[in-house]
Amino acid sequence: xxxxxxxxxxxxxxxxxxxxxxxxxxxxxxxxxxxxxxxxxxxxxxxxxxxxxxxxxxxxxxxxxxxxxxxxxxxxxxxxxxxxxxxxxxxxxxxxxxxxxxxxxxxxxxx
Amino acid sequence: xxxxxxxxxxxxxxxxxxxxxxxxxxxxxxxxxxxxxxxxxxxxxxxxxxxxxxxxxxxxxxxxxxxxxxxxxxxxxxxxxxxxxxxxxxxxxxxxxxxxxxxxxxxxxxxxxxxxxxxxxxxxxxxxxxxxxxxxxxxxxx
Numbered sequence: 693x694x695x696x697x698x699x700x701x702x703x704x705x706x707x708x709x710x711x712x713x714x715x716x717x718x719x720x721x722x723x724x725x726x727x728x729x730x731x732x733x734x735x736x737x738x739x740x741x742x743x744x745x746x747x748x749x750x751x752x753x754x755x756x757x758x759x760x761x762x763x764x765x766x767x768x769x770x771x772x773x774x775x776x777x778x779x780x781x782x783x784x785x786x787x788x789x790x791x792x793x794x795x796x797x798x799x800x801x802x803x
Numbered sequence: 804x805x806x807x808x809x810x811x812x813x814x815x816x817x818x819x820x821x822x823x824x825x826x827x828x829x830x831x832x833x834x835x836x837x838x839x840x841x842x843x844x845x846x847x848x849x850x851x852x853x854x855x856x857x858x859x860x861x862x863x864x865x866x867x868x869x870x871x872x873x874x875x876x877x878x879x880x881x882x883x884x885x886x887x888x889x890x891x892x893x894x895x896x897x898x899x900x901x902x903x904x905x906x907x908x909x910x911x912x913x914x915x916x917x918x919x920x921x922x923x924x925x926x927x928x929x930x931x932x933x934x935x936x937x938x939x940x941x942x943x944x945x
Contacts, residue, residue, distance in 0.1 A: 803927065
């Protein structure tokens, strides 16, 4: 969804096959989801749990911070589609706040 | 995002100079903000926003005083600006994007007045510092 809606995000994946159903996109999505699960399992210390990922994004990946919001939004949309009754306004707000916190941690060491 | 010792030093050093013209810089920064980003005027329907207006100068002073407080307590900006943080969260509710815009205008005003002091390193330190201030002012929104 992110690559379709915000094509500029493809700039970070010149080495990927971004076609629908691509194995690389599936695998990468799994990585991202895994990191979110880690963060959720250590929800009181997201910075600690994602410390290595934070370093990786700061020193190597250098994804522009604005893109974390975009991916977060796409993630929320997918959750809404798959679990419509779960995503009440309160849950939506909490999940959004959580995704923002994750984005903040991943960009905290940029400078 | 934490400020390094060098960055804190850069902020404090420039502030010593900025403080001497704080009111003028504050008013000018707001003027830049309202001119370049007219949508920001939405938060000041009750103000006379013409150049040199007393309200602009008064508000500019308030903003610069708060920044001065943050500089003085640069090791604990959150503590120093706790009340302002609540004010913005519960009453003012300025959209967070506008803090970036005002910070940018402040940087422009400072750079214009102290061109030789505003080296790339000082610029980076000040941008990071103003980002920290902005974060503190928006962190109680939700």
